Amino acid sequence: MQPENSKTRYNDTELNEFKTLIKDKINVAREELQDLVGTLSASGSNGDDAAIAGKTLEDGSATYEKEQTNQLAGRQKKFIDQLEAALIRIENKTYGICRSTGKLIPKERLMAVPHTTQSMEAKLKQA
Numbered sequence: 001m002q003p004e005n006s007k008t009r010y011n012d013t014e015l016n017e018f019k020t021l022i023k024d025k026i027n028v029a030r031e032e033l034q035d036l037v038g039t040l041s042a043s044g045s046n047g048d049d050a051a052i053a054g055k056t057l058e059d060g061s062a063t064y065e066k067e068q069t070n071q072l073a074g075r076q077k078k079f080i081d082q083l084e085a086a087l088i089r090i091e092n093k094t095y096g097i098c099r100s101t102g103k104l105i106p107k108e109r110l111m112a113v114p115h116t117t118q119s120m121e122a123k124l125k126q127a
Contacts (some may be wrong), residue, residue: 002064002087004007007095008103008104009093009094009096009097009104010095010096014096014107015090015093015095015096017052018086018090018095018096018110018114019087019090021075021111021114022083022086022087022090022114022115023087025083025114026080026083026087027082029076029079029083030080032076033073033077033080036069036073036076037070037073039069040069040070040073065075073086079115082115083114083115085115086114089117095110096110098117098119098121098122099118099122100117100118100122100125100126101118101119101121101122103119103121104118105118106119106120
């Protein structure tokens with residue numbers, strides 16, 4: 001077996017390992033997104049009651065919370081999209097290759113951030 005730093009891509013066994021990890025993360029992320037959407041739906045009816053009662057401070061707080069939840073839902077949707085894009089890269093066998101350097105991204109980084117498209121080296125140069 002070649003040392004990891006001389007490999008140009010991950011083998012099918014490794015790609016399947018990443019695929020399983022990513023699918024698990026997608027399932028969890030979708031559940032969390034559904035919870036956020038459910039919270040937004042539920043808060044919509046409560047906000048009207050508060051406005052009718054004339055509780056402007058509570059209404060403002062509810063609006064702020066709704067905006068925060070909406071932002072979280074947006075981030076969660078983007079995260080799911082990035083994970084799904086990673087699955088496509090696995091199918092194309094381009095997964096784990098840094099889009100900036102063309103080098104193989106270390107397995108440890110991919111296990112921690114499976115949707116990444118850059119090595120730490122490239123990411124740090126960007127900052």
